[in-house]
Amino acid sequence: MKKRMDALPKNAHYQYMFADIAREHFQSEGLFYIDLWPASGMMMIVTSPLVAAQVAQTNTKICYERASMLKRFFKPIAGGPNLFDMTEKEWRPWRAVFSKGFSTDQVTSLVPHVLRETVVYKERLRDLARKEEMFYLDLITLRFMMDVMGQTILNASLRAQEGYNVLADSMLSQIRWHQPNAEANPLGHVNVVRWIVEWWNGQQMDRYIGRELDSRFSDYKSGMSDKRQKSVIDLVLQAYIAQSGEHKPERLDPEFRAFAIRQVRLFVFLGHDSTSSTICYALHLLSQNPDTLKRIRLEHDQILGKDVSKAATLLGEQPKLLNELPYTTAVTKEVLRLFPPAGSSRQGKPGTSIQDDLDAVCPTDDVMMIWTIHVELHRSPKYWKCPDEFLPERWLVEPTHELFPVKDAWRAFEYGPRNCVAQGIVMTELKIILACLVREFDFTPAYDEWDRLHPTKGSKIYRGDRAYQMEEAAAHPVEHYPCRVFLREN
Ligand code: HEM
Numbered sequence: 181m182k183k184r185m186d187a188l189p190k191n192a193h194y195q196y197m198f199a200d201i202a203r204e205h206f207q208s209e210g211l212f213y214i215d216l217w218p219a220s221g222m223m224m225i226v227t228s229p230l231v232a233a234q235v236a237q238t239n240t241k242i243c244y245e246r247a248s249m250l251k252r253f254f255k256p257i258a259g260g261p262n263l264f265d266m267t268e269k270e271w272r273p274w275r276a277v278f279s280k281g282f283s284t285d286q287v288t289s290l291v292p293h294v295l296r297e298t299v300v301y302k303e304r305l306r307d308l309a310r311k312e313e314m315f316y317l318d319l320i321t322l323r324f325m326m327d328v329m330g331q332t333i334l335n336a337s338l339r340a341q342e343g344y345n346v347l348a349d350s351m352l353s354q355i356r357w358h359q360p361n362a363e364a365n366p367l368g369h370v371n372v373v374r375w376i377v378e379w380w381n382g383q384q385m386d387r388y389i390g391r392e393l394d395s396r397f398s399d400y401k402s403g404m405s406d407k408r409q410k411s412v413i414d415l416v417l418q419a420y421i422a423q424s425g426e427h428k429p430e431r432l433d434p435e436f437r438a439f440a441i442r443q444v445r446l447f448v449f450l451g452h453d454s455t456s457s458t459i460c461y462a463l464h465l466l467s468q469n470p471d472t473l474k475r476i477r478l479e480h481d482q483i484l485g486k487d488v489s490k491a492a493t494l495l496g497e498q499p500k501l502l503n504e505l506p507y508t509t510a511v512t513k514e515v516l517r518l519f520p521p522a523g524s525s526r527q528g529k530p531g532t533s534i535q536d537d538l539d540a541v542c543p544t545d546d547v548m549m550i551w552t553i554h555v556e557l558h559r560s561p562k563y564w565k566c567p568d569e570f571l572p573e574r575w576l577v578e579p580t581h582e583l584f585p586v587k588d589a590w591r592a593f594e595y596g597p598r599n600c601v602a603q604g605i606v607m608t609e610l611k612i613i614l615a616c617l618v619r620e621f622d623f624t625p626a627y628d629e630w631d632r633l634h635p636t637k638g639s640k641i642y643r644g645d646r647a648y649q650m651e652e653a654a655a656h657p658v659e660h661y662p663c664r665v666f667l668r669e670n
Pocket residue numbers: 236263264275329332447450451452454455458516520521522523524525591592593594595596597598599600601602603606
C-alpha cells in the first residue's frame with residue numbers, strides 16, 4: 181500500500197489508491213476486499229453500478245446504515261452522533277424532519293438569497309481580476325458557500341465573504357486541521373496540537389449555535405417565529421416543540437440542545453464543503469474546454485438575454501428559467517462525474533452478502549466499511565465512453581448513442597434511502613452560479629506558477645489533470661486551486 185501511495189502525486193486523495201487497484205485487478209468483479217489491519221479492518225471496495233445499487237438501494241439489511249467507523253471522521257466536525265452517522269432507527273424520524281428543508285418549494289424560496297450572495301462573490305472576483313493576482317479559488321468559494329448555506333441552515337447570513345465569522349471560521353479551521361483518512365487510521369489522532377485546536381473550534385461553534393438556538397427558542401415560545409420557516413435550525417426546534425405535546429417546554433432540554441447543535445454543525449459542514457469543490461471544478465473544466473464554454477455561454481445568452489448584468493435580477497424574478505438550461509445541467513452533471521467530491525459507505529452485516537458482477541456471492545460479515553468509490557465508478561472505461569473527457573453532451577444524447585450513460589453508473593448524490601438530502605438545492609445553486617459567472621469571467625489555472633514557487637519532486641498529474649483531488653474532509657482541488665481570473669469584454 182505504501183508503494184502505491186508513494187506512486188501517487190503528493191497530497192493526492194487516498195481514494196485514488198483504491199481506484200487504481202480496482203482498475204488494474206478487479207474491473208470484471210466490480211468489488212474487492214482489502215484488509216487494513218492493524219490500522220482499521222476489512223474494507224470492501226465497490227466500483228460497479230450493479231454492486232453499488234445493491235449496497236445503497238436494494239439490500240435492505242445494508243442500505244440504511246453507514247459504516248460505524250465514519251463516526252471518527254465526523255466527531256471533530258459535528259461534535260458527536262449526527263444525521264449522517266446515526267443508525268437506521270435514530271435516523272428515520274430525523275431524515276423526515278430535515279427533508280422538509282430541501283423540498284422543491286423551499287429550494288425555490290431560497291433562490292433570491294443564493295443570488296444575493298452570488299453578487300457579493302462576483303464582486304470579490306472582479307476585485308481579484310483588477311488586481312491581476314494569483315489566488316486560491318477554493319478558499320474564497322468556501323466562504324461564499326458558507327454564506328449561501330447560512331440561510332438554509334440558520335435562516336441568517338453569516339457574512340463570511342465580508343470578514344470573520346465565528347461559526348464559519350471555526351468550521352473552516354476544523355476542516356483544515358481534520359486528519360486525512362480519519363475514519364481508517366485511528367493512530368493519526370495522536371496529535372496534541374490537533375486535539376487542542378479541534379477542542380477550541382468545537383467550543384466556539386457550540387457557543388455560537390447554542391446562542392442562536394436559545395434566541396430562536398424564545399421567539400417560538402413568545403409566538404414571534406413563523407412556524408412555516410424551514411431552515412435546519414427552525415426544523416429542529418419545531419420538531420422539539422411538537423414532540424413535547426400539550427406541555428410546551430419552558431426551556432430547551434440540555435440533552436436536546438446538544439443534539440440540535442450537532443445537527444447544525446453537520447449541516448454547516450455538508451452545506452458548504454462539497455459544493456465549493458464542485459464550483460471550482462466546473463470553472464476549471466470550462467477553462468480547459470473552450471467549445472463547451474462557448475456553448476454554455478450561448479445557452480445563457482439565449483435564455484437569459486445578452487445583457488450579462490441583468491442575469492441575476494432576471495433569475496430572481498423568474499427562477500423557473502433555471503429549468504430551461506439543459507446544457508448547463510449537463511455541464512454540472514459532467515463536472516460531478518469527473519470530480520465527485522464525496523463517496524458512499526455502508527456497514528457490513530453478519531449473514532448478509534452481495535453479488536459481484538461475476539455473480540460470486542460476497543459476504544459482508546466482517547466488513548467494517550463497504551465503500552463505493554464514485555471517482556472510479558464515474559471514470560471506469562467499463563461503463564463510460566471516453567471516460568476522462570469532459571463531454572456534457574453525453575447527458576443530452578438519445579439512449580442509442582454510444583455516449584449515453586450506463587444505468588446507475590453516475591451516483592454523485594447516491595441513490596436509495598440515505599442519498600444526499602440536498603441534491604435539489606445543490607443543482608439549483610450550481611446552475612445559478614454558472615449562469616451568473618461564466619459570461620463575465622475567464623479563469624485560468626495557475627499551477628505552473630504555483631509549482632515554480634513551491635518546487636517539489638515527483639509526479640504532479642493524476643489521470644491527465646494537475647488539479648487532481650486532495651482530501652480535506654470532502655475531495656477538493658489540490659492546493660485549493662491556484663488560478664487567475666480575467667474580466668471578459670462583452
Ligand atoms: C456538490 C455537492 C454535494 C454532493 C456531491 C453531495 C453528495 C452526497 C453523498 C454522496 C452523500 C452520501 C449518500 C450515501 O451514502 O448514500 C451525501 C449525503 C448527505 N448530504 Fe450531500 N452532497 C452535496 C451537498 C450537500 C449539501 C449542500 C448538503 C446540506 C445542505 C448535504 C447534506 C447531506 C446530508 C444530510 C446527507 C446524509 C443523508 C442521510 O444520511 O440521510 N449535501 N451527500
